[in-house]
Amino acid sequence: MPEAPTLVADAIRFDAVGKTFPTRPVPLRAVESVSFTVRRGEFVAILGPSGCGKSTLLMMAAGLEVPSEGRLERGGVELVGPHRQTGVMFQDATLLPWLSVLDNVLFPATIRRIPRAKVLDQAMRLIGTVGLKGFEGARPHELSGGMRQRAAICRALVLDPDLILMDEPFSALDAITRDEMGDVLLDLWQHTQKSAIFVTHSIREAVLLADRVLVMSRRPATVAEELVVPFPRPRAPALADSAEFGAVVAHLRGVIARNMA
C-alpha cells in the first residue's frame, strides 16, 4: 500500500475558520478563528454552550455554509460545497414524509444518480443493523422518533462516506431512547474506519463515542479546550457505568463550567 502524504491523512481540517452572519443592525460573529483537524477514522465530539456556533461550524464542514475567512480542507483539497463522501445527520431526522423508509435511506443515491441496484444491498444491511428490518416500506409518520433517527443514520451512511457530520442527532429524543441510539452509533463505529464530528450537549455521549472531545467557548466559538478520551476501542455500552468513565465525565463537566463562567 502506497504511503499517503500526511496532508491527506486528515479527513477534514479547519484552518483559522471564522464566520460572521450579515445580520442587521450589527453583524453577528458566530465562529472565531477555529483551527482543528479530524484524522482519518477519528471520532471527534464537540461540546459547548447553547448558541455558541457549533451548528454553524458543522454546516461549514458540510459545505452548506461558506466561511467568512480561513480555509477548510477535505481530504487535502479545499472544500467548496457539499462533498460526496460526507454524510450529514441533523437534529431532527428530516425524513421526507412521502417516501418509504427505504426510499428515504436511498435518497442520497437518488440525488447522486447512483443506480438503486448498486446501493440496495448496503441500504438493507444498514436497515438491519439499526434494527429497522421489516419497516422498509413504512412511511415516516408510522415510526417513533427513535426509529426515524435510525433511518436518518442509515441515510447518512448509505453511500459509505468517510466522514459523518452529526448535529445533536439525538437531542429530540427521550433519555432512554437517546442512550439506546448512542449504543447503536457505538456499535456501528466498532466496524468502520469512518471519521466523525458529533455535536452534542450530552457529556456521556461525547465520552462514550469520541476519541477526542473539543470544548467550545461562548460565542463567537473558538476551541477552548481539548481532551483525548482515554478509553481504547472497541468500547462496550457498559463502559459508561464504570468509575473511570464517571471521572472523565466529571472532569469535562468542570471544564465546561469554567468555560461558561
Added chain:
Amino acid sequence: MSGATLAAPARLPWLPLAIGVLVLLAWDSAVRFAHVPQVLLPSPGSVASSLWQAAPVLARHALATGGAACGAFLVAVAAGMVLAAVMMLSPLLNRLLYPNLLLFQLLPKVALGPLFVVWLGIGLPSLFAFAVFVSVFPVAVGTLAGLRAADPNQLRMCRAAGGNAWQAFWHVRLPTSMPYVFAGAKVAATMAFTGATVGEFISANAGLGYMVMQAQARSDTPLIFAALAVLCLLGAALYGAVGLAETAARRRWGTRR
C-alpha cells in the same frame, strides 16, 4: 395536514340531503299556494318535466359546455403549475410576473369576457381561452404557495446530499405542493365552468350558457332552471373527479408526519 382523517366509513350526507328536500318542498308549496307565476319561479315539477322533455337537447349542450370546461380546466392546471414552477425557479421571472399575477387575481376577470370576443371572435376559441384565463390564477397562486411552503430542513438535507435547485424542486418542493395544487385545482374546477358558461352567454351558439340565453329570450323559465340543474351536475362531477385524484395523490404523496 388537515386531511389526516382516520378512514371514516363512507356515509350518505343525510343532513344536507334532508335540507335539500325541505327546500324543494318549501319551494313547491310556495309556488302552489302563493300562486307565483311560472315565468318568475316555476315549480320543481315543471322544471323536472322540462328536464325530461328537453333531455336530448340538454345533453347535446351539456356535452359542449362540459367539454369546454373540462378542457379549459386541464389546460389551466397544466399552465398554472408551469407558471408557478417558472416563478419558483427563476427569481427574475418571479419578480416580473408575480405582482401582475396578484393584480389579475384581484381583477373581476369575468368583466374581461367581451375583450376575448373582440380578439378571438364569437365561438369556441374565445370561450375556451376565456375559461382558461379565469381558472389559471388559483392554480398558479396555489401551486406557488405550495412550492414555497417546502420545509427548510428538508431543503437543507437535499442540498447536503448534493442536490441542486432543480432536484430540490423535484424531490422536495413539488411533493410538498401537492395539497396546495389540489386546493387551487378545486377552485379552478368551478372557475372553469363559470368561465365556460359566461363565455357561452356572450360568445357561442352552443352550450348550456347559450341555452339559458335562448330560454330567457323565450321566457321559458323552467328550461333555464333545467339547464342550471345540468350545469350543477357537471360542476359537481368535475369537482368530484378532482377530489378522487386528490385521494389518489394523497396515497402516493401523503404528507402526514
